[in-house]
Amino acid sequence: MEHAQEALFRPVRAGNAFEETVERLMQAIRLGVVGPGERLPAERELATKLGVSRVTLREAIRSLQENGFVESRRGRYGGTFVRMELPGVVPGLAETGDIRDALTLRKVLETGAAECAAGRSLGPSERRGLRSRLAESCSADLGEYRRKDSRLHLAIAEVTGSASLTAAIAESRMRVNELLDNIPLLEPNLAHSNEQHERIIASILDGDPAAARQAMAEHLDGTASLLRGFLT
Structure with missing residues (x-):
């Protein structure tokens, strides 16, 4: 070995x-x-x-x-x-190929959404909405974290102005959340995710599409690492 x-x-x-x-x-x-x-x-x-x-x-x-x-x-x-006895994998989880497919689709959709959002001229209400969702996510406790995290990511999709993209990201997020529900919440990861969320939103509000795309890609890669580690 x-x-x-x-x-x-x-x-x-x-x-x-x-x-x-x-x-x-x-x-x-x-x-x-x-x-x-x-x-x-x-x-x-x-x-x-x-x-x-x-x-x-x-x-x-x-x-x-x-x-x-x-x-x-x-x-x-x-x-x-x-440990001699390890926690079991929840029965009925998707195969490795399905997990890879879900993560690939999510990355393509959400990095594109972040880039698109940063390239738009956002109005005051849209900017307030992003800051509000960011604050909610950063202050969420463990029990609320995934729901508030989802709301933030959907808020980014919504400010692209594309209803079709928002619907696609919502569907993609449902697939990923089903996987996330089967791995533990790790506090160091949540703290890191919040830092990444702040960089993503800052890049969008600053109107920097390249930085927004890069920050989102790095954020999604972290989640993908945990899902691969625990589930594949």
């Missing part, structure tokens, strides 16, 4: 370091590269291989620990171990 570990534990991209670290760890666990009862590589070694800070790695490991995938043991032979 040494070569498989090398393939999985390779440097992640900087934009979504936490989310991609979770993805790599979950892939190693779900593929059995680090099997039940086995220990993950030492923290310093793993952080170096992934190219992330030890703080980011600890956040990722803590999130997996809180959701029942790994456990920490102290002492001479301590470390982070994969």
Whole structure:
């Protein structure tokens, strides 16, 4: 399994370091590269291989620990171990190809919507609406987060002025939400998502289509990393 570990534990991209670290760890666990009862590589070694800070790695490991995938043991032979019994995947989830299809469609639609919104001359009510939805999303608790997140993304679609695009994004969002409902909410990811939301809205309000598209793409890539890690 040494070569498989090398393939999985390779440097992640900087934009979504936490989310991609979770993805790599979950892939190693779900593929059995680090099997039940086995220990993950030492923290310093793993952080170096992934190219992330030890703080980011600890956040990722803590999130997996809180959701029942790994456990920490102290002492001479301590470390982070994969649990003998892992949380199961919810029956009836889409196949890997379906997940990939949903994520591809979402990325094409929503990056285009962000770019289009930033290219329009928005009126005062549209600008207030975006700021209001952003504030709601940033202040949402865990129970409300996905609903408020959806409202923000739909608000971006609405200010494009295209009813057809808004309807397509709403349908796409329904597909993605069905997948998101089957993975845990990770607080470091939510904090990062809120920062990304702020950059997306700022780019739209500043009238910078290229920046809006790039910020949305990076945001969606983070969500995609978590979905791939937990579900495929």
